[in-house]
Amino acid sequence: MPKASGSKGGKSAANSRITSKIEAMAWNGDFTQVAIGVDKSIVVYSAPKADKKAWSKTAEMENAHGLDISGLDWSSVTNKIVSCSHDRNAYVWTLNEDGTWKPTLAILRISRAALCCKWSPDGHKFAVGSGSKTVPVCQFDKEQDWWNSKIINKKRGSSVQHKSSIVSVAWHPNSQFLATACADKKCRVYCARGAHDDEIQLGAMEDFVEDSDPDFGDALFEFVSQGWVHDCEWSPNGKQLAFVSHDSSVSVVNFSESSGAGDAQPLVTTIPYKGLPFTTCLFSTENQLIVAGYDFFPLRVDKDGDDWTYGKPVDEMKAKVNKKANSAMAKFQNRDNLGQDTKVEALLTKHQAAIRCLAINGSKLFSAGSDGRLQFWNL
Amino acid sequence: MANAKQPYLDAIRATLNAALCLQNFPSQQVERHNKPEIFFRGDKELILNPIKICRNERERCLIEPSINSLRFSVKIKQMDELDTVLTGKFTRFLMMRAENFVVLQRKPQDDYDISFLITNEHTDVMWKHKVIDFLIQFMEDVDAQVSHYKISINARARAVAREYLLEFVEERD
Numbered sequence: 001m002p003k004a005s006g007s008k009g010g011k012s013a014a015n016s017r018i019t020s021k022i023e024a025m026a027w028n029g030d031f032t033q034v035a036i037g038v039d040k041s042i043v044v045y046s047a048p049k050a051d052k053k054a055w056s057k058t059a060e061m062e063n064a065h066g067l068d069i070s071g072l073d074w075s076s077v078t079n080k081i082v083s084c085s086h087d088r089n090a091y092v093w094t095l096n097e098d099g100t101w102k103p104t105l106a107i108l109r110i111s112r113a114a115l116c117c118k119w120s121p122d123g124h125k126f127a128v129g130s131g132s133k134t135v136p137v138c139q140f141d142k143e144q145d146w147w148n149s150k151i152i153n154k155k156r157g158s159s160v161q162h163k164s165s166i167v168s169v170a171w172h173p174n175s176q177f178l179a180t181a182c183a184d185k186k187c188r189v190y191c192a193r194g195a196h197d198d199e200i201q202l203g204a205m206e207d208f209v210e211d212s213d214p215d216f217g218d219a220l221f222e223f224v225s226q227g228w229v230h231d232c233e234w235s236p237n238g239k240q241l242a243f244v245s246h247d248s249s250v251s252v253v254n255f256s257e258s259s260g261a262g263d264a265q266p267l268v269t270t271i272p273y274k275g276l277p278f279t280t281c282l283f284s285t286e287n288q289l290i291v292a293g294y295d296f297f298p299l300r301v302d303k304d305g306d307d308w309t310y311g312k313p314v315d316e317m318k319a320k321v322n323k324k325a326n327s328a329m330a331k332f333q334n335r336d337n338l339g340q341d342t343k344v345e346a347l348l349t350k351h352q353a354a355i356r357c358l359a360i361n362g363s364k365l366f367s368a369g370s371d372g373r374l375q376f377w378n379l
Numbered sequence: 380m381a382n383a384k385q386p387y388l389d390a391i392r393a394t395l396n397a398a399l400c401l402q403n404f405p406s407q408q409v410e411r412h413n414k415p416e417i418f419f420r421g422d423k424e425l426i427l428n429p430i431k432i433c434r435n436e437r438e439r440c441l442i443e444p445s446i447n448s449l450r451f452s453v454k455i456k457q458m459d460e461l462d463t464v465l466t467g468k469f470t471r472f473l474m475m476r477a478e479n480f481v482v483l484q485r486k487p488q489d490d491y492d493i494s495f496l497i498t499n500e501h502t503d504v505m506w507k508h509k510v511i512d513f514l515i516q517f518m519e520d521v522d523a524q525v526s527h528y529k530i531s532i533n534a535r536a537r538a539v540a541r542e543y544l545l546e547f548v549e550e551r552d
Contacts, residue, residue, distance in 0.1 A: 020503070020504070021503045023403060066411075067405075067411060068403070070403075070405075086405045086411065086413065087411060088410060088411070111410060112405065112406075112407060112410050113405035113406075113410070113411070115405070131405055131406070131407045132407075133407075163424065164407070164422065164424050164425070165404070165407055183404075183424060183425060183446065184424050185424070228424075228446065230402075246400070276396070276397065276400055277400055279402070293400075294400040347506070347508070352506060353502065353503055353506075353507070354400070354402070354502075356402075370502075370503040371503070
């Protein structure tokens with residue numbers, strides 16, 4: 001049974017390793033269950049019952065896909081899981097009474113790998129970012145019993161197009177707008193209204209958008225970065241959009257403020273970071289971001305008036321002092337076992353490779369990475 | 380010897396640390412394929428600027444990063460023809476056994492002696508800082524190895540020549 005360890009007084013980091021690498025993780029609505037993409041399968045773990053300590057594996061969708069699973073999302077409204085994979089497919093999983101999950105096909109019409117998928121907050125539709133430079137948005141078709149898609153694609157005559165793979169998507173809290181993070185170094189916001197949506201609510205974006213009733217697939221904003229944009233997230237009230245990119249920076253777009261330049265553009269604050277790039281971000285509150293990436297630890301970014309500054313890391317990174325390390329006996333043992341005098345120093349961070357996924361539940365943070373570890377943190 | 384090269388190796392280490400931020404990225408050119416972008420060069424936006432770090436004209440290295448892979452090519456110091464022959468034989472020996480080295484490429488890049496290809500799968504499975512340690516250690520060791528071979532060749536040649544020419548020296552009594 002794999003044990004997921006906490007960061008304070010918990011078990012050693014070795015216990016939190018579940019698999020070889022985790023690139024997709026999704027929690028259910030009340031955070032008692034987590035689905036993880038393990039190679040081509042999806043594994044669902046449930047929180048320990050009162051008397052047990054370990055998380056138990058409650059379901060496994062073996063060989064759900066033909067290739068590695070790249071994205072998972074669990075809707076808190078409908079309790080359905082959407083999974084997408086490099087094999088160009090996406091499935092929507094519904095829980096049966098006996099605890100097994102039944103897949104329903106989603107017609108994506110993409111010619112390359114699917115890289116990420118996200119449910120809209122209202123649970124009616126989901127968006128998939130793909131390597132074919134398009135974003136299909138799927139809704140359920142009752143007659144055919146499948147999920148059919150409309151594609152955010154290159155609109156003729158539009159200068160705002162995805163020129164590379166879309167690695168991450170994020171829904172606005174009102175389920176009508178979609179932010180996309182693309183490998184062509186840009187973060188864009190599109191209108192992704194569903195068939196049943198009546199009125200478009202632009203909210204804070206009103207000041208900056210000319211057309212007050214955009215169609216599906218209309219590009220509303222395009223934000224530029226110096227490196228591939230890895231992830232984007234909306235703040236809880238939808239007034240801010242944060243994205244992280246490969247030039248080691250975090251950018252936050254504040255739709256409540258204008259940039260002050262000639263043509264109306266929202267205020268974009270870019271905070272450069274001295275370390276390695278971040279791969280993922282999320283808002284813990286309206287005024288605090290959590291970012292994580294190639295430095296192997298989650299980091300807080302706090303808002304102070306109009307500025308954002310990097311705060312304390314979430315990982316304590318205490319060095320484990322090994323008193324026996326310098327003894328002669330240890331030296332010869334190491335020479336015998338490893339061919340060198342000192343043992344390989346493990347890293348100070350709990351994660352040993354890049355963090356790929358973050359999730360938050362109030363003050364509890366969950367991170368999963370390429371080292372196959374799922375870590376629990378208290379903020 | 381190591382001290383003189385230290386700034387060079389430090390610069391390489393820092394660059395590799397930044398350039399080895401790799402991620403799993405399926406090919407945009409061919410469906411269901413996942414290839415090292417630096418090798419196949421399908422899309423320009425996925426490849427970062429190459430960096431050349433030179434200690435002097437004879438010792439340099441090239442780091443070519445991309446979104447899911449990195450190529451590290453090294454030009455080993457060769458002062459004369461004997462060095463060139465020794466380096467060629469040594470690198471050929473290593474490159475023929477490239478599978479065992481995992482990160483080694485079978486053919487070096489043009490103008491360089493040996494090339495390493497590191498992909499996101501390597502950085503996921505292996506500690507990144509140890510991969511970098513290995514590369515730096517390799518650069519330190521290869522110079523030492525080549526000069527060691529050169530010394531032993533010269534010593535052997537001297538010993539052979541001495542024995543041979545002793546035949547021709549008249550005994551003076």
